[in-house]
Amino acid sequence: MDLGDFPGGGDAGGLGGRLRALWAAAVRAAREELDGEVLMERLGASKVSWNLVTVGIVLVAWLAGFTVVGGYLVPGALNTLGVDRFSMTMRSTAVMHLLIDLWQCLYTIALLWFVLRQHKPRRLGLFPVSLKLRTWLPYVLVGIGSFPCVEAMANAGALIFPEETDSWAQGLGETLLSCDPVTAAAYFLVVSVCAPLWEEVMFRGFLMPSFAKYFRVPGAAVASALLFSMAHFSLSRSLPLTLLGVVIGVLFAASRNLTTAVALHAAWNFWVLITIGSRL
DSSP, X not given: OOXXXXXXXXXXXXXXXXXXXXXXXXXXXXXXXXXXXXXXXXXXXXGOOOOHHHHHHHHHHHHHHHHHIIIIXXXXXXXXXXXXXXXXXXXXXXXXXXXXXXXXXXXXXXXXXXXXXXXXXXXXXXXXXXXXXXXXXXXXXXHHTTHHHHHHHHHHHHHHSHHHHXXXXXXXXXXXXXXXXXXXXXXXXXXXXXXXXXXXXXXXXXXXXXXXXXXXXXHHHHHHHHHHHHTTTOSTTHHHHHHHHHHHHHHHHHHXXXXXXXXXXXXXXXXXXXXXXXXX
């Protein structure tokens, strides 16, 4: 079909009218896509059968598991083996971080399964996953459009908390400059696979529908984003991560696909690596 098939489509005025009509249709489609009731239905909030007490139990157990492993078991194991973690090589540190992140993935999924198994969330359509490109790629591309704004907020945070940010960036910079394939592969898996997976399963897959049952989608997106930001324990990145969390949350609800959230999160992490690498 070409423009000549429409009334007035063959002249300039008809072309302008057609473009305005297409724009109006796109705006209406976007409004329908982001309509609160539509998002509520896609998010599956009405199907959530657990309450905020269950949410609290999951969060406490989740944080406790990470604290015990990262704060006690790993340091204790290293001490038992006679390894000084502060003098470990970059490769050894990278592999250790990968193993910890693999543990976090397994622990997050196992914890959610154990607590929610009686509710059968997957049968209810919760934690939706589809790998078909059309179900997630357009939303990821939209989300990437927000990255310059998120980065601007991160740069502002770097000015306010320079020491914290410099330390974090320096560690990533040294990794990028190491040119060691094992180190690079380990950190790539951490940044692009493990961290996006377990964080999005928890913050968007579990917390967003749980909160939407009480606060509706906008409030649920903000609440899960705030917890997402707090879980990174970084003052300099708190605002940009909150904004990023809101963007991921809304696009997750709109696409009804956790793949959108994981892929967009991975894209942001890769964006950060590229940005830091370009400044070295």
